[in-house]
Every structure is written in C-alpha cells, then in structure tokens.
Amino acid sequence: MHKEFLMGNEAIALGAVTAGVNLVSGYPGTPSSEVLETAAKHRDDTTYVEWSVNEKSALEVAAGAAYAGARSLVTMKQVGLNVASDPLMSLAYIGVKGGMVVLVADDPGPVSSQTEQDTRHYSAFSKLPCFDPTSAQEAYEMIQEAFTYSETYGTPVFFRPTTRVCHGYASIMVKDPSEYTRHCPEGFRKDTARWVIFPRLSYQNHIKIEERNVRLAEDFSSYKRNRIFPEAKETPIPAGKPQKRGIAAGGISFTYAMETLEQIGMVRLLKVATPHPFPEKLALEFLGGLDEVLCIEELDPVIERELTYLCGKHHLPTKIYGKLTHHVPNAGENTQDSVRTNIMSFLGYQPPGQAQTGSSSSDGRLSDHVDTPPVLPVRPPVLCAGCPHRASFYAVKTAMKGQKTIFCGDIGCYTLGNAMPLDMVDTCLCMGAGLGIAQGVGHIEPDTVCFAFVGDSTFFASAIPGVVNAVYNQADMTLVVLDNSTTAMTGHQPHPGTGHTMMGNIVDKIDIEAVLRGIGLKIVETADPLDLSAAAACVRRVAGEPGVKAIIFKSPCIAVTNPDGKMKIDSGKCIRCKKCIRELGCPALIMTDGNIGIDASLCTGCGLCSQLCPVSAIIPSGTAVCTADRPEASKGGSHE
Amino acid sequence: MNKNIVLCGVGGQGTVLASKLIASAAMKKDIPVMSAETIGMAQRGGSVFSHIRMGEGLYTPMIAKGSADIIIGFEPGETVRMLPYLKDGGQIIVSRRAIMPVTAALSDTPYDGGDMIAYLKAHTRKLLVVDTEQACQEIGSVRVLNLLLLGAAVQSGALGLDEEDLKTAIRERVPEKFHELNFRALSYMREHYI
Numbered sequence: 149m150h151k152e153f154l155m156g157n158e159a160i161a162l163g164a165v166t167a168g169v170n171l172v173s174g175y176p177g178t179p180s181s182e183v184l185e186t187a188a189k190h191r192d193d194t195t196y197v198e199w200s201v202n203e204k205s206a207l208e209v210a211a212g213a214a215y216a217g218a219r220s221l222v223t224m225k226q227v228g229l230n231v232a233s234d235p236l237m238s239l240a241y242i243g244v245k246g247g248m249v250v251l252v253a254d255d256p257g258p259v260s261s262q263t264e265q266d267t268r269h270y271s272a273f274s275k276l277p278c279f280d281p282t283s284a285q286e287a288y289e290m291i292q293e294a295f296t297y298s299e300t301y302g303t304p305v306f307f308r309p310t311t312r313v314c315h316g317y318a319s320i321m322v323k324d325p326s327e328y329t330r331h332c333p334e335g336f337r338k339d340t341a342r343w344v345i346f347p348r349l350s351y352q353n354h355i356k357i358e359e360r361n362v363r364l365a366e367d368f369s370s371y372k373r374n375r376i377f378p379e380a381k382e383t384p385i386p387a388g389k390p391q392k393r394g395i396a397a398g399g400i401s402f403t404y405a406m407e408t409l410e411q412i413g414m415v416r417l418l419k420v421a422t423p424h425p426f427p428e429k430l431a432l433e434f435l436g437g438l439d440e441v442l443c444i445e446e447l448d449p450v451i452e453r454e455l456t457y458l459c460g461k462h463h464l465p466t467k468i469y470g471k472l473t474h475h476v477p478n479a480g481e482n483t484q485d486s487v488r489t490n491i492m493s494f495l496g497y498q499p500p501g502q503a504q505t506g507s508s509s510s511d512g513r514l515s516d517h518v519d520t521p522p523v524l525p526v527r528p529p530v531l532c533a534g535c536p537h538r539a540s541f542y543a544v545k546t547a548m549k550g551q552k553t554i555f556c557g558d559i560g561c562y563t564l565g566n567a568m569p570l571d572m573v574d575t576c577l578c579m580g581a582g583l584g585i586a587q588g589v590g591h592i593e594p595d596t597v598c599f600a601f602v603g604d605s606t607f608f609a610s611a612i613p614g615v616v617n618a619v620y621n622q623a624d625m626t627l628v629v630l631d632n633s634t635t636a637m638t639g640h641q642p643h644p645g646t647g648h649t650m651m652g653n654i655v656d657k658i659d660i661e662a663v664l665r666g667i668g669l670k671i672v673e674t675a676d677p678l679d680l681s682a683a684a685a686c687v688r689r690v691a692g693e694p695g696v697k698a699i700i701f702k703s704p705c706i707a708v709t710n711p712d713g714k715m716k717i718d719s720g721k722c723i724r725c726k727k728c729i730r731e732l733g734c735p736a737l738i739m740t741d742g743n744i745g746i747d748a749s750l751c752t753g754c755g756l757c758s759q760l761c762p763v764s765a766i767i768p769s770g771t772a773v774c775t776a777d778r779p780e781a782s783k784g785g786s787h788e
Numbered sequence: 789m790n791k792n793i794v795l796c797g798v799g800g801q802g803t804v805l806a807s808k809l810i811a812s813a814a815m816k817k818d819i820p821v822m823s824a825e826t827i828g829m830a831q832r833g834g835s836v837f838s839h840i841r842m843g844e845g846l847y848t849p850m851i852a853k854g855s856a857d858i859i860i861g862f863e864p865g866e867t868v869r870m871l872p873y874l875k876d877g878g879q880i881i882v883s884r885r886a887i888m889p890v891t892a893a894l895s896d897t898p899y900d901g902g903d904m905i906a907y908l909k910a911h912t913r914k915l916l917v918v919d920t921e922q923a924c925q926e927i928g929s930v931r932v933l934n935l936l937l938l939g940a941a942v943q944s945g946a947l948g949l950d951e952e953d954l955k956t957a958i959r960e961r962v963p964e965k966f967h968e969l970n971f972r973a974l975s976y977m978r979e980h981y982i
Contacts (some may be wrong), residue, residue, distance in 0.1 A: 317823040
C-alpha cells in the first residue's frame with residue numbers, strides 16, 4: 149500500500165485496474181471521462197481500453213467481454229446511459245459471466261449536462277444493483293467490491309459517482325502493483341439457452357432476478373458500506389424538542405452531513421451505499437424508535453421514497469422528510485452550507501446567520517457604506533479565442549443574412565455558439581438531435597432554410613442515422629459538420645476521424661465526406677472556416693441547392709495545435725468602430741480606455757477579426773506599423 | 789494543522805496547477821489533503837474555483853462558507869465572488885489585474901477591477917494586492933501568475949507551507965525547464981512582500 153493524491157475518477161480507474169479489469173470501454177462525458185483515460189494510463193499489457201463510438205457500442209463491447217468471462221468496465225455520463233439503455237435493459241435479463249461494472253457519473257447542478265436525471269432510477273428500473281460512493285477513497289475500494297458482487301450474482305452492476313466525487317481529489321491509500329489481482333478470463337462458452345434472449349428466457353430470468361434482488365437486499369444490509377452511525381451518548385438536541393431524530397444520506401451529501409454533525413453533535417445516521425436493492429433490514433434497524441428522519445441526497449428522493457415505503461409497509465410512526473416534503477431543495481446540487489442549514493433547522497437549531505440578524509448592535513468590523521458588493525462580472529463560458537467554430541458560425545451568419553433560417557445546434561463546445569453576439573444556436577436537445585429537428589421544422593415550415601450543426605465526434609456518435617433519415621425522407625436541409633479533429637469539450641479524446649485509438653494504434657481515419665457521399669449526398673463541400681469570404685461563399689452556394697447537402701468546416705481545435713502567431717491592432721488605422729468586438733465576441737479582443745486591444749496571452753492569430761475589419765487595422769503581430777503618431781500603445785506598466 | 793484554501797479565477801488562468809502544487813506540498817509533509825475544482829464547460833473562460841483542505845478528520849473536499857483561512861484570487865471580481873467563503877480574520881491574496889468578460893466588452897458595461905479591490909479592502913483586514921502585471925514584466929513571463937500568487941500566500945504565513953515546500957512540489961510536478969522561472973517568481977514575492 150502507498151499513498152497517492154488522486155482525483156475520484158482516477159481512484160475509480162485505479163481500483164478497477166487493481167481488481168484485474170480486462171477491458172474498459174466508454175464514451176467521453178463530463179464528469180466521467182477521466183476514468184477511462186486513467187485506466188488507459190495504468191493498464192498492463194493484457195488490458196484492452198477503447199473510446200467507443202458511443203455509449204451503446206461501449207456497453208455492448210463491455211458485455212461481450214463479460215460474456216467471455218472477463219472483468220469489464222464501461223464508463224459514461226448520465227445522459228450517455230439513455231443512449232446505452234437499449235442493450236442495458238436486455239443485458240439485465242441475460243446477465244454476465246465475468247464481473248461487469250457499468251459506471252455512470254451523475255451530474256447534480258447540473259454542472260455540465262442537459263439533465264439532472266438520477267441513475268439510481270435506472271438501477272431500480274433495470275433491476276440492477278447500484279453502488280453509490282461518497283468519496284475518492286471509498287470509490288477506490290468500492291469498485292473492487294462491485295466486481296466481486298457482479299461475479300457472485302452473475303449480473304452487471306451500476307457504479308454511480310456524482311460530480312463532486314468524480315472531480316474531488318484526496319490523498320488516499322492504494323495498493324502497489326504487486327498486490328493487484330490478476331483475472332484470467334475463461335473465454336466464451338456456447339450456450340444458446342443462456343446467451344440468446346427469447347421471450348421464454350426473459351420470463352424465466354425475470355423470476356430469478358426478483359428472487360435474486362431479495363437476496364441482494366438481505367446481503368446489502370450487512371455490506372459494510374451501508375451502515376448506521378450511532379448517535380452520541382448525549383446528543384445536544386435543543387430543549388423543547390423531545391423527538392428522536394435521525395438522518396439518512398448517500399453520496400457526497402453524506403460527507404456534508406458528517407461535517408455538520410461532527411460540529412454540532414452526532415445523531416443517528418444511516419449511510420446508504422447501495423440505493424438498490426435497498427438494504428431494508430438495516431434501514432428498519434435505523435428507523436426503530438425514531439420519530440423523524442431527514443433524508444439528504446442529491447437529484448431525486450430515492451432514499452426518501454424507500455424509507456417512506458418501509459414506514460408504510462411496517463406501520464412505523466416515523467415521519468420521513470426530504471425533497472418530497474420540501475424540507476430539502478428538490479433541484480440543483482447540495483453544498484456543505486445547504487446541508488448544514490437543512491440539518492440545523494431539522495434538529496431545531498436556529499439556522500446560522502439568523503441569530504446575528506436578531507442582535508441589535510453591529511460588531512463594527514466592517515464599514516457600512518460599502519456593504520453592497522459592486523456588480524460582479526457575469527462570466528458565461530465562451531468559445532476560446534481562435535476557436536474555428538466561431539469562424540464557421542460567423543461565415544454561415546454572414547452568408548444567410550436576411551433569410552428565414554433555423555440553426556439547429558448539438559452537444560459540444562459549439563453549443564457555446566448560442567451566446568451573443570454570434571447567436572447561432574436556435575435549438576439544442578441531445579447528442580445528434582439537431583439533424584432530426586431541422587428536418588421536422590422543414591416539413592412544417594418549407595420556406596425556412598434549415599441548418600443542422602454537428603461536431604466531428606458527435607457526427608460519428610449519433611448523427612449518421614439522422615443523415616440517412618434525411619436522405620431517405622427527402623428532407624431539404626444543410627448539414628454543417630464542425631470538424632476540429634478532436635472531442636474538445638470533454639478533454640480532447642480521439643474518435644474515428646482522428647486516426648488513433650486509446651491503445652496507441654495509428655489507424656485509418658474514417659472520412660466524414662466519404663461517409664456522407666456513401667449515404668447518397670450529392671453535394672458535400674469541405675472548406676476552411678478561417679478563410680471568411682471563401683467559407684461564406686461556400687455556404688451561399690451549398691444552402692441554395694435543394695435536398696440534403698453538407699458543408700464540412702475543417703480546422704483543428706486551438707488546444708491541439710500550435711498557434712500561428714498573434715494579431716495586433718494598428719491603432720493609427722483603427723477607427724474604434726468596435727465591429728470586431730460586436731460581431732465576434734472573441735475573448736482576446738478587449739477594450740481599454742476606449743481603445744481596442746488584443747490580449748496577446750489569448751490570441752492565436754487565427755486572423756478572423758482582421759478579415760472583417762473595415763479599415764484593415766488588425767494585422768499580424770510581426771508587421772511593422774508605419775504611422776508615427778498613434779496613441780500610446782505600449783507605455784506598459786499598470787492601469788492604476 | 790487544518791487549513792481551508794480557496795483559489796479562484798477565470799478558466800485558463802492556471803488555478804488547477806496551483807492547487808496541485810499546494811496539495812503536492814502537503815502530501816510531502818504527510819498532511820492529509822483533499823481538493824475539488826471546476827471541470828467542464830466553465831473552463832472555457834468562465835468563473836472557476838479550487839477548494840483545498842488539509843488536515844485530519846475531513847470528510848469532504850468542499851469548503852463551507854465562512855471557513856476559508858485564505859483565498860488566493862487570480863482576478864479581483866472572482867475574489868469578491870468567493871468572499872463569503874473567507875473566515876473571520878482570514879487572509880486574501882489577490883492579483884490586481886482584472887479580466888474583462890466578453891459580455892462586458894459587448895455591452896459596454898464598465899468593469900473595473902479597482903472597484904473590486906476597494907470592496908475587498910473595506911471587507912478584510914488581511915488583504916494583499918499583488919501587482920502581477922508589474923511582476924510578470926520584471927520576471928519576463930506572463931506564465932508565472934500562479935507562482936507569484938502562491939509565493940505571496942507563502943509569505944503571508946496563512947498557507948501553512950513555506951517556500952521550500954513549494955519548490956519541492958514544483959520539482960515534482962512541473963517540467964524541469966520551467967523550474968528556474970517558477971523559483972524566480974517565488975523569490976520575487978519574498979523580496980517584494982510588504
């Protein structure tokens with residue numbers, strides 16, 4: 149054993165490697181992506197790791213490996229599970245031979261997601277067990293146990309960390325490589341009665357699954373990570389409130405609850421590590437003698453519903469509070485502060501802060517006249533300086549000016565094209581949906597010029613069926629593929645168009661243009677979006693044609709290339725019209741004391757701004773400036 | 789020794805490496821450490837933070853409001869945003885240089901870091917404003933912002949780590965060709981600390 153400072157996702161990956169995982173597959177998605185990347189970094193020669201084309205493929209690949217007796221891990225974010233749900237639901241009936249862990253990272257907030265869906269429901273829906281870690285250290289150990297449970301019960305299991313567990317770091321104890329488990333898969337054994345799903349088999353297995361989950365619930369009641377924390381001998385519940393109170397919590401919320409209870413005094417606490425099948429026996433032990441229980445959890449009230457159900461089933465008088473009773477917010481993520489407030493008010497303490505409001509005299513520490521903070525800058529995320537997506541959107545915007553259009557966006561960095569001043573994303577729903585939406589709008593409003601924008605990784609993941617649908621059903625639309633040669637938003641993962649894999653192999657690139665032509669598109673043009681006039685001309689030409697046609701804007705993400713240089717403002721020429729700032733919204737274009745400037749630490753020299761400047765005042769930084777009397781540009785020093 | 793540290797700034801400013809260095813230095817001294825940071829969409833120029841906690845008996849990497857021993861602010865406005873996390877008598881280190889958000893540039897909304905600094909001054913007794921622009925110029929690199937601020941944090945004594953601890957962390961975590969530059973940022977802050 150030794151100590152390492154690890155991100156939760158790294159700890160999970162290392163835990164899987166420690167458990168002898170043979171295959172890891174997945175599709176990138178915040179907050180899950182680092183799991184697979186770390187597994188790839190630490191894998192031994194016998195372990196196979198891949199970024200699959202989407203979550204459905206990833207889950208199927210992992211299932212196949214587990215059919216062959218391997219230990220497999222598949223990783224995705226919560227919305228990715230929607231894509232993988234088809235094989236998942238059937239796989240639940242078939243089961244596995246080797247241990248299989250389906251890692252789905254949930255995102256309360258949501259911080260970087262379209263939905264606040266709760267994978268614990270998928271767990272109950274599919275009848276698959278679910279493990280819910282509270283910290284990096286626990287996640288490291290728990291995933292090893294999850295593999296064991298999966299093998300013991302012959303079923304895939306869910307492992308569901310949330311954002312703060314995934315992206316929290318901790319110094320944790322991990323095993324040395326010499327202590328790793330080596331797992332040798334036995335291989336696939338033909339047995340059609342086992343591996344081929346038919347109605348009869350599903351019926352029989354359904355009976356077995358229900359029986360198994362009763363046993364699992366029993367088993368989970370003695371699983372060490374589900375546990376009751378005893379109350380302190382003299383719990384200082386404020387006077388006048390004689391009720392016996394307890395708290396039930398899971399995930400990161402458990403850690404918030406513990407921080408508060410350690411300060412104000414421990415009450416009885418149920419930690420739920422396996423929300424499904426619910427550890428009923430343990431929960432009953434917890435509920436015994438309590439008058440009231442507060443449930444602290446993120447996303448949906450899963451623990452709360454289970455406890456409410458148990459109270460009904462066993463005629464217990466205990467009142468269960470939480471999201472359903474509006475004692476805890478039912479949307480957004482919990483914080484140390486929100487949990488503290490919830491617990492304090494449940495236990496009858498005055499919430500922090502209120503006591504001070506009541507007191508009449510100020511402590512005089514702070515001067516009163518500056519009490520209202522100045523208006524804080526709003527900082528929505530923006531496309532990076534030099535991002536080729538900005539150029540692509542601007543080219544389409546310029547070309548289509550004055551026409552009735554709809555711009556259907558998709559999932560990726562380019563969703564940020566919605567912000568002002570570009571304002572080029574009218575819809576965004578889920579991976580690959582822009583194509584279908586553009587078609588639907590077009591069928592209802594034939595006079596609208598319909599565009600669908602999709603990134604290269606999203607194209608391979610889920611846009612191809614949408615293109616086939618458009619061609620087959622005679623849609624009239626323009627597909628714009630924003631090909632930046634990477635999966636940028638989630639941290640630059642490779643994909644089928646990049647020509648390399650997670651195993652380090654150089655492979656044939658799958659050519660997007662060839663795919664589109666193969667589907668039957670007659671018009672497919674590839675253009676450089678950073679050449680503004682050529683790109684806009686291309687849009688005019690292509691969008692004017694009937695039927696389904698495509699433009700591929702090809703220019704690499706600035707994070708995977710070396711910038712060409714930088715631009716600068718020739719302030720003698722600059723007429724301060726601010727067109728560059730108003731139309732592009734590039735973070736490198738700044739205003740200081742009424743002058744336009746370029747932040748050299750951000751500029752990549754893409755040159756887009758120089759192409760729209762009406763007086764050619766934006767020039768490459770190496771260029772000499774002739775005018776002698778320009779306003780002070782480089783006196784340097786501070787702004788004060 | 790228990791310490792709660794908040795780092796804050798704008799996506800791309802280098803808060804992540806700074807938090808790694810602090811954690812690494814704590815690890816070397818065998819102090820348990822936890823941290824959490826913004827990952828995802830906000831990294832594209834949005835507001836970002838790192839929470840770092842050191843010491844025994846911690847359950848969570850997230851810091852509660854009113855409990856940070858020190859806030860290391862990479863940008864004045866972002867530091868004001870995080871002010872509720874500072875404990876009574878806590879230390880603030882802040883870079884003077886403001887970063888104008890695209891939204892402000894577009895709408896001609898004035899955004900002046902000076903207002904933010906004034907607000908911080910009025911609300912904290914232990915405030916150190918670092919003239920990072922001046923310092924970067926003297927050192928000859930814009931990439932030392934995070935080390936300047938860490939250097940100031942070390943000098944303030946509120947970090948619970950010394951310059952040598954950070955140097956060890958730099959040797960471990962940063963490519964060798966940048967060691968000298970980073971060391972220079974630390975010593976600059978030692979010499980210019982008021």
